[in-house]
Amino acid sequence: MSETILILGASGQIGNELTQELRSIYGNSSVIASDIKEGNEEMMSSGPFEIIDATDKETILKMVKKYKVSQVYLLAAMLSATAEKFPQKAWDLNMSSLLGVLELAKDKHIKQVYWPSSIAVFGPTTPKENTPQKTIIEPSTVYGISKLSGEFWCNYYHEKYGVDVRSLRYPGVISWKVKPGGGTTDYAVDIYFKAVEEGNYECFVSKETRLPMMYMNDAVAATIQLMQAKPEDVKIRTSYNLAAMDFTPEEMAVEIRKHIPNFKVSYKPDSRQEIADSWPSSIDDSEARKDWNWQHKFNLTSMTSDILKNIQN
Numbered sequence: 067m068s069e070t071i072l073i074l075g076a077s078g079q080i081g082n083e084l085t086q087e088l089r090s091i092y093g094n095s096s097v098i099a100s101d102i103k104e105g106n107e108e109m110m111s112s113g114p115f116e117i118i119d120a121t122d123k124e125t126i127l128k129m130v131k132k133y134k135v136s137q138v139y140l141l142a143a144m145l146s147a148t149a150e151k152f153p154q155k156a157w158d159l160n161m162s163s164l165l166g167v168l169e170l171a172k173d174k175h176i177k178q179v180y181w182p183s184s185i186a187v188f189g190p191t192t193p194k195e196n197t198p199q200k201t202i203i204e205p206s207t208v209y210g211i212s213k214l215s216g217e218f219w220c221n222y223y224h225e226k227y228g229v230d231v232r233s234l235r236y237p238g239v240i241s242w243k244v245k246p247g248g249g250t251t252d253y254a255v256d257i258y259f260k261a262v263e264e265g266n267y268e269c270f271v272s273k274e275t276r277l278p279m280m281y282m283n284d285a286v287a288a289t290i291q292l293m294q295a296k297p298e299d300v301k302i303r304t305s306y307n308l309a310a311m312d313f314t315p316e317e318m319a320v321e322i323r324k325h326i327p328n329f330k331v332s333y334k335p336d337s338r339q340e341i342a343d344s345w346p347s348s349i350d351d352s353e354a355r356k357d358w359n360w361q362h363k364f365n366l367t368s369m370t371s372d373i374l375k376n377i378q379n
């Protein structure tokens with residue numbers, strides 16, 4: 067399968083690793099990374115990179131023509147905690163970037179679009195455990211509102227204009243190569259770095275806060291698997307529930323202590339606690355498993371070993 071891919075938001079937490087994986091599958095020169103800031107050295111040296119503001123539709127179109135792009139992965143977004151501080155800016159970035167790309171697909175400049183949604187679409191009234199695909203969805207954060215609206219825009223462009231847009235509701239994504247910024251689930255990344263570097267961590271959500279999570283390797287695999295699925299197998303065009311594991315910070319600490327026995331965690335919940343409390347504690351992703359055969363690989367134990375090994379190196 068030959069594709070030319072443009073990644074918007076390639077320097078971010080997910081964009082970085084997705085870019086490298088796509089480059090290894092489709093060839094370095096076929097995957098154009100872009101962001102408003104440069105990426106790390108690996109990204110800059112392994113293939114084409116352009117500075118692009120994801121809300122600048124005209125520049126995106128210029129790049130689509132320049133490289134003959136067939137697929138766009140739109141990963142630029144303002145995450146949940148930052149979005150609460152800058153609601154208008156978050157809405158503008160998260161929505162205008164999506165609408166611009168959907169328009170380009172509608173006008174047949176690109177064939178396929180990937181856009182991530184999030185567990186943040188769910189809100190305090192959603193059933194918390196094993197949250198189903200279709201349920202009460204009343205988000206209480208700006209980020210959640212933008213993702214929910216985006217999901218229905220995707221579905222609308224698919225239904226009305228036949229746009230092949232695909233989406234996943236990521237749980238908290240945990241990685242060690244590039245840190246996330248401004249999200250509520252960031253503690254699940256920070257905790258590993260602090261464990262290795264300082265032997266203790268002050269966590270900004272309470273010890274019993276349980277959230278759905280996923281290792282980056284699985285998030286990248288799911289994304290590419292969904293994009294490679296046959297169009298007729300992609301039955302949900304809002305966004306698919308996606309899951310791998312769920313745990314509390316205290317359960318993470320127990321796993322980390324198997325490697326770093328003296329690791330200590332203290333808890334000082336801040337405004338992000340309320341956001342975390344509004345989200346599900348676990349997700350039912352049976353539709354993804356049924357429609358395009360999604361299977362996760364990593365659980366808390368295997369992820370923890372892998373991350374600590376890599377950070378310690």
Ligand code: SER
Nearest residue numbers: 145146184249250251
């Ligand atoms: N990890 C994201 C956040 O915390 C959720 O999509 O904002």
